[in-house]
Amino acid sequence: MSIGRRGFLRGAVAGGALTPLLAGAAAPAHATAAAAAPGASPTGGGGGAVFRWLGTSGWRIDMPGRPSVLVDPFLTRFSTGLFDPDREFDAATRLTVDAGTVDEHTADIGDGGVVLVTHTHWDHFSDVPHIATTTGAQVVGTLTTYHLAQAMGVPVGQTSPVRGGEVLDFDGCVVEVVSSRHSRNANHSVTFAGVRVEVPGKPATIADLPEGDTLAFQVTPPSGPSVFFMGASDFAEREVAGLAPDVAMVALPSTSSTHEYVPRLLEALERPGTVVPVHWDHFERALANPPVDGTGKGMSVAEFTALVRRVSPGSRVVVPEYLTPYTF
Template identity: 40%
Template structure:
């Protein structure tokens, strides 16, 4: 992977001379963009940063599935780590039964916070999926949290524990794992930091689900698109520099403490041709036709459009509505 990244950086350095003095809004096409795609791929937004990638109509990869949408804000309107962890089993089952393509082959988890991992144990324990092998790709903290939350032991045994830097081959697609960062609050702090080196007691509050190591992923489908998945509005620029996703799912939670987050992300990844905002809803409104925005003012799609180059398309997702990537670039 280091060799591949160095080659890409060399290409970028050569391109930079030709583009000197040109801002990202006028960047020329960069190497590695592909299409049209012969492999059918659909995306489905599950709310917050959750997504399902459906390959060939029935093969499913799920990222950060959080469907409970439990109360999480204190009296001041900020996330309250002391609130009880109250998963909504009926809501999780309803989405899994009615909207997901079936048992996922992979569940990718970016970090350990409640709005990313709380519903993973229930999904892994669904009786309807018992005969299907489901691999979970996550860091050590998330693996221990899954155990503490009662995930079936055979599912925990199938966890692929990663740290960032892994390049994983699967049947028909690859998954690259990148070291990443969590978004920061206005005072530069973060919600529920911490790591777990062993399974803790069973989590009972939101803050018991600690961050661990935040990760990002790129799923590259054979004869299909490359999709960048992030679970927070921050990243390690040197980790992503030189990758060329065709689709970037861009978290748009508050990131005022992070210097030029969107601009640096788009520059590092070569201005992906399709940008989709994510993690911009209010975390609690029922998952349906529309979700309340997490803040006031311009929509996440409008804010992203203002910062994106003119040759990038920004798509405003609707929850649970499939996006066909064979036509989404038009």
């Protein structure tokens, strides 16, 4: 079986870049997204939370007077062959951390910083141990996250295992943990499936980081808005019922194995005012704007935008650029 991006099915990689903002019908005023000017204060225009996309499904959330929250921070870019039509995907690719780049964007998150991990595939987790050990941040994730973090040097006191259903308070920032599901490839399966039920030996390759079950998170800063974060393109309706976020960070599907994924998700989330596509970029290229579309044979951002407009015409689609401050 040949393996490719995110859903781990090889496809041709589109080489074009995308327009930063694609707006659907007007969203309700309270849920409309506005991009702050580059270089703006990290406190944002109105003293509210500021969100920066770190690529893949990664985000940084900065809140005035409080430590930052990170979601799936993956900033190191290295080649596995995932996007390269001239070579095979290499499951034995060695894990590496670009400490300079990671530190540049995470070292100042502040005492009491939090890292939320949706699952432990390398493009979501492999930078997390470095961030935790250099900043003292608390790592929140599955039992597999808990065990792998310790295997990679994170003190047990900095690791918080969760299952879904928890409602956590981090200095006034409320984090609802949601049991979720990982994307399915064309064989209706998951690459690097499995869990870690105890602390293993130190991982050395990307194959040493299994999916480890998948979570989603709804984060509500003290001043709002409520934002739903996904790390993979599947979910369970019963688990997201009643969340009704203002903003949804939606992972794009790479296959059609999950039935009516986008329409079902938007309905289950009660059609958020703002929808932001994530996990669509070529995450083995430099972290530089404009991002390069890495969807290959999966759903493109343009296709996703058209689908959102059709099934949730009151939602606005905001296509993010790397490290750009957004307020919602």
